[in-house]
Amino acid sequence: MTEIEPRSHDVLIIGAGGAGLRAAIAAAEAGASVGLVCKSLLGKAHTVMAEGGIAAALAHVAERDSWQVHFRDTMVGGKLLNDPRMAEIHAREAPERVRELERWGAVFDRTRDGRILQRPFGGHTHPRLAHVGDRTGLEMIRTLQDRAVAAAIAVYMECTITHLGMTDDRVSGAIGYWRTDGRPAVFPAKTVVLATGGVGRMYEVTSNSWEYSADGHALAYLAGAELIDMEFVQFHPTGMVWPPGVRGLLVTEAVRGEGGILRNSDGERFMWKYLPDARRHEYAETDEEATRWVEALTEGRQTDARQPPELSTRDNVARAIYTEVKEGRGSPHGGVFLDISYLPSDRVRRKLPSMYEQFLELADVDITKVPMEVGPTQHYMMGGVRVDAETGATTRPGLYAAGEVAGGMHGANRLGGNSLSDLLVFGRRAGTAAADAARAERVMPQLSPVQVDDALAELEAPLTRQHGEDPYRIHEELRATMQSLVGIYRTETELDEALASIADLRRRWDEVRVDGPRIFNPGWDLVFELRNMLLVSEAVTRSARMRTESRGAHSRLDHTLTEQAWEHLNVVVSPDGPGMRVETTATVAMTDDQRLLASKG
Amino acid sequence: MAETILWVLRGSERESARWIEYRVTTEEGMVVLDALHWIQAYLAPDLAVRWNCKAAKCGSCSAEVNGRPRLLCKTRLSDFPEGEAISVEPMRAFPLIRDLVTDVSWNYRVNARMAPFDPPKDAPEEAWRWQQEDIERVQEFRRCIECFLCQDVCHVLRNHETENEFAGPRYLVRAAGLEMHPMDQGDRLSYLRSDAGIGYCNITKCCTEVCPEHIKITDNAIIPLKERVADRYYDPIRIAWRKLRGESEPGEPSAPQT
Ligand SMILES: Cc1cc2nc3c(=O)[nH]c(=O)nc-3n(C[C@H](O)[C@H](O)[C@H](O)COP(=O)(O)OP(=O)(O)OC[C@H]3O[C@@H](n4cnc5c(N)ncnc54)[C@H](O)[C@@H]3O)c2cc1C
Ligand code: SF4
Ligand code: SF4
Ligand code: FES
Numbered sequence: 001m002t003e004i005e006p007r008s009h010d011v012l013i014i015g016a017g018g019a020g021l022r023a024a025i026a027a028a029e030a031g032a033s034v035g036l037v038c039k040s041l042l043g044k045a046h047t048v049m050a051e052g053g054i055a056a057a058l059a060h061v062a063e064r065d066s067w068q069v070h071f072r073d074t075m076v077g078g079k080l081l082n083d084p085r086m087a088e089i090h091a092r093e094a095p096e097r098v099r100e101l102e103r104w105g106a107v108f109d110r111t112r113d114g115r116i117l118q119r120p121f122g123g124h125t126h127p128r129l130a131h132v133g134d135r136t137g138l139e140m141i142r143t144l145q146d147r148a149v150a151a152a153i154a155v156y157m158e159c160t161i162t163h164l165g166m167t168d169d170r171v172s173g174a175i176g177y178w179r180t181d182g183r184p185a186v187f188p189a190k191t192v193v194l195a196t197g198g199v200g201r202m203y204e205v206t207s208n209s210w211e212y213s214a215d216g217h218a219l220a221y222l223a224g225a226e227l228i229d230m231e232f233v234q235f236h237p238t239g240m241v242w243p244p245g246v247r248g249l250l251v252t253e254a255v256r257g258e259g260g261i262l263r264n265s266d267g268e269r270f271m272w273k274y275l276p277d278a279r280r281h282e283y284a285e286t287d288e289e290a291t292r293w294v295e296a297l298t299e300g301r302q303t304d305a306r307q308p309p310e311l312s313t314r315d316n317v318a319r320a321i322y323t324e325v326k327e328g329r330g331s332p333h334g335g336v337f338l339d340i341s342y343l344p345s346d347r348v349r350r351k352l353p354s355m356y357e358q359f360l361e362l363a364d365v366d367i368t369k370v371p372m373e374v375g376p377t378q379h380y381m382m383g384g385v386r387v388d389a390e391t392g393a394t395t396r397p398g399l400y401a402a403g404e405v406a407g408g409m410h411g412a413n414r415l416g417g418n419s420l421s422d423l424l425v426f427g428r429r430a431g432t433a434a435a436d437a438a439r440a441e442r443v444m445p446q447l448s449p450v451q452v453d454d455a456l457a458e459l460e461a462p463l464t465r466q467h468g469e470d471p472y473r474i475h476e477e478l479r480a481t482m483q484s485l486v487g488i489y490r491t492e493t494e495l496d497e498a499l500a501s502i503a504d505l506r507r508r509w510d511e512v513r514v515d516g517p518r519i520f521n522p523g524w525d526l527v528f529e530l531r532n533m534l535l536v537s538e539a540v541t542r543s544a545r546m547r548t549e550s551r552g553a554h555s556r557l558d559h560t561l562t563e564q565a566w567e568h569l570n571v572v573v574s575p576d577g578p579g580m581r582v583e584t585t586a587t588v589a590m591t592d593d594q595r596l597l598a599s600k601g
Numbered sequence: 602m603a604e605t606i607l608w609v610l611r612g613s614e615r616e617s618a619r620w621i622e623y624r625v626t627t628e629e630g631m632v633v634l635d636a637l638h639w640i641q642a643y644l645a646p647d648l649a650v651r652w653n654c655k656a657a658k659c660g661s662c663s664a665e666v667n668g669r670p671r672l673l674c675k676t677r678l679s680d681f682p683e684g685e686a687i688s689v690e691p692m693r694a695f696p697l698i699r700d701l702v703t704d705v706s707w708n709y710r711v712n713a714r715m716a717p718f719d720p721p722k723d724a725p726e727e728a729w730r731w732q733q734e735d736i737e738r739v740q741e742f743r744r745c746i747e748c749f750l751c752q753d754v755c756h757v758l759r760n761h762e763t764e765n766e767f768a769g770p771r772y773l774v775r776a777a778g779l780e781m782h783p784m785d786q787g788d789r790l791s792y793l794r795s796d797a798g799i800g801y802c803n804i805t806k807c808c809t810e811v812c813p814e815h816i817k818i819t820d821n822a823i824i825p826l827k828e829r830v831a832d833r834y835y836d837p838i839r840i841a842w843r844k845l846r847g848e849s850e851p852g853e854p855s856a857p858q859t
Contacts, residue, residue, distance in 0.1 A: 040661065042709065044653045044654075044659045046653070048653075048654065049653075049656065049659065102729065104718065105718035105785075107736050107739050107782070110731060110736065115730055138744070149713050209654055243628070243629055244629070245630055246656075249655060358657070361657070362630070362632070362675075362677075472641070472646060476642075514646060516646065517699070520698055520700070522646070523641070523646035
């Protein structure tokens with residue numbers, strides 16, 4: 001034990017993506033000593049992969065845009081399950097957060113009059129996404145990273161947190177290991193902010209990286225905090241389907257935002273068929289009107305033409321593609337066609353440079369000449385740790401959460417571009433609140449030796465077992481289970497089957513064994529990631545089972561209607577001894593003003 | 602199902618690292634990183650390799666394939682002659698941690714020494730309006746994914762004798778992105794000349810050749826910076842002028858923070 005050197009901070013931030021970095025900057029500005037831990041190298045977090053843009057009602061392209069319209073779009077997109085306070089704070093503060101990024105050195109694409117350019121995206125009434133070609137996430141993370149480095153924030157790279165420390169019922173730090181040498185890492189802290197991102201590795205086909213193993217969701221749950229909206233897993237409609245090695249890799253929605261057309265194997269532009277009646281009036285009526293819209297966009301002028309049907313919300317487009325393929329109208333590799341090749345090739349290359357490269361280099365497809373093949377891919381977790389809208393405080397004292405790991409902001413379905421803005425808005429708020437709360441704590445907590453020893457023994461166990469199962473096999477089976485039984489369409493029978501399978505895998509996990517040293521051992525990493533994924537898979541499945549209706553990203557084949565009664569209920573998951581408690585709770589009610597805004601249009 | 606033979610250099614010390622042969626079952630379209638993941642899943646669960654995005658966006662998976670610095674997630678198995686073994690080894694310019702993972706922390710330390718973005722505090726809103734064509738060069742530099750392949754290939758860093766005197770191409774790209782930003786007032790020329798050692802670069806262009814983001818590192822970043830440094834420090838008229846005015850050295854850059 002003696003060789004462990006504890007690293008104490010007022011505020012410990014777990015995760016160095018957009019949310020974690022923004023929180024760290026805010027906490028440091030508020031005067032706290034800040035530690036920032038991440039599993040990968042600094043600058044490699046998932047945020048770096050974001051392509052399309054940051055949603056903010058700057059009204060640079062469409063003068064009619066405003067925070068009120070952004071609020072409405074977000075609530076409508078989330079099927080009214082969002083915490084309306086979060087949706088309002090987000091819509092109001094996003095523009096200032098984007099401008100601030102520019103002041104910190106970000107270089108966004110420009111409008112003709114020299115301001116930040118905004119592009120259209122599904123579910124957003126107006127062109128709203130500030131972007132840099134299709135590498136917006138890189139711009140964002142590098143800007144924040146430079147800012148954090150200049151603020152001399154202590155960054156602990158390639159360090160995995162596996163346990164939260166508790167002092168009485170307060171979260172008081174974290175425990176884990178250094179991936180580069182396998183030694184234990186102990187971080188006492190007055191407050192802790194979770195900013196660990198999502199859960200994609202529970203699924204076979206996903207746009208997410210190895211880091212997305214639901215760590216923050218599980219850490220919060222194990223510390224006794226509540227999770228909310230866990231049934232809502234976003235499947236992005238367009239992932240690559242071929243070659244097999246890149247299956248699931250994201251094809252940014254910006255392709256459709258720039259005019260990409262979806263067709264089935266009959267050449268039919270099928271999205272016309274799938275527009276929900278209530279929203280049909282928001283979309284073009286004919287191919288001709290959609291074309292006019294694209295032309296206006298290309299030339300950067302205002303237009304009264306309405307947007308193409310491909311820009312319907314993600315849940316809807318994903319179901320449409322799934323159905324087309326299932327009914328036999330798919331492309332050769334089991335997707336549908338997405339065509340942007342009818343636009344001038346230099347424009348495609350300028351606006352979608354990394355998509356152009358990605359297809360050329362990984363699939364031998366020149367998207368300026370032929371259509372892409374695309375299909376749904378797990379992409380984002382709407383559900384997450386239940387937080388207070390203003391501060392990001394979880395239901396556990398001392399613990400905060402922001403970014404994809406937090407729940408509530410996006411309701412039943414997230415609009416594209418609303419994540420990057422969410423990271424900035426709520427990352428900043430959580431960082432400030434955690435710093436303020438830390439100031440009120442006079443003494444630096446100590447993590448009890450018993451606690452640390454227990455955690456370390458758990459870490460050691462799979463390395464010392466003589467016999468046991470390979471974690472890769474368990475992971476493979478979990479992914480297959482979640483993909484086939486808890487995917488886009490769900491039924492009670494299949495969800496029950498999934499629960500049985502997860503319980504079985506969980507039993508096998510107890511006996512898991514890994515070979516090799518502690519230094520940078522991916523098998524060993526996988527053991528604790530599996531613990532987290534098994535737990536969170538169960539939370540997703542149980543929540544999905546409880547919601548007996550279809551809404552947003554949650555589609556039940558045995559309950560196909562969207563039920564009025566469920567409009568005011570969130571599903572909440574929390575630990576109950578060794579078991580998992582799943583219950584409904586009333587949604588946060590909208591104020592009269594909010595209700596008026598949400599029902600407009 | 603086809604089979605490809607991969608030779609992977611494994612170990613935690615350069616001296617004792619060994620080439621291990623793996624026979625990988627391959628499918629069409631696989632990249633080297635897929636093959637390594639297959640090895641992890643079926644033959645060597647502890648094989649160490651960095652990756653995140655699998656889409657050439659994060660710059661994590663840098664290594665040397667058949668002796669050439671490459672991103673593993675962007676290198677197709679089909680780029681190599683069929684039937685011939687492919688060799689994969691860690692980047693050579695950095696200390697080895699284990700297998701394909703190297704200690705690149707040196708880069709982060711170099712980075713922290715550069716003066717950050719420094720805009721005027723009270724510039725009016727209009728000053729923040731720029732035309733697209735005026736920022737395209739800066740955007741080119743900001744495309745850098747910090748894969749450090751250019752650092753790996755640059756002979757000045759690779760032979761380890763000058764690594765404390767030369768920041769390397771990645772950081773000259775970053776400096777260029779700051780220096781050419783329309784709003785930046787920082788002055789990094791003295792830093793570039795002394796601390797960053799820009800004079801060590803003898804324009805071999807090896808860095809430009811390996812850059813997966815196709816940044817024209819030498820032509821667009823290093824040469825213009827060298828010119829700026831030369832203008833300031835070696836321009837005879839300027840030097841004469843400084844002597845006349847009794848100045849010693851031009852203004853130091855704002856203090857870099859670490
Ligand atoms: C391909 C792709 C494109 C996208 N494009 C867009 C877009 O255009 N617009 C948009 O708004 N959204 C987009 N999204 C979604 C958005 O990028 C993510 O939701 C967002 O970046 C998540 O940010 P974050 O800060 O919450 O987490 P991340 O950026 O993922 O950071 C998580 C951090 O937590 C760390 N971490 C995790 N677990 C641990 C642990 N146990 N111990 C220590 N550290 C840990 C990780 O190392 C990492 O640093 C996209 C997503 C993908 C996958
Ligand atoms: S051009 Fe300069 S920086 Fe680039 S590899 Fe050659 S010596 Fe190194
Ligand atoms: S300049 Fe190019 S090669 Fe160098 S680190 Fe950046 S992306 Fe990699
Ligand atoms: S894994 Fe991100 S660049 Fe290769």
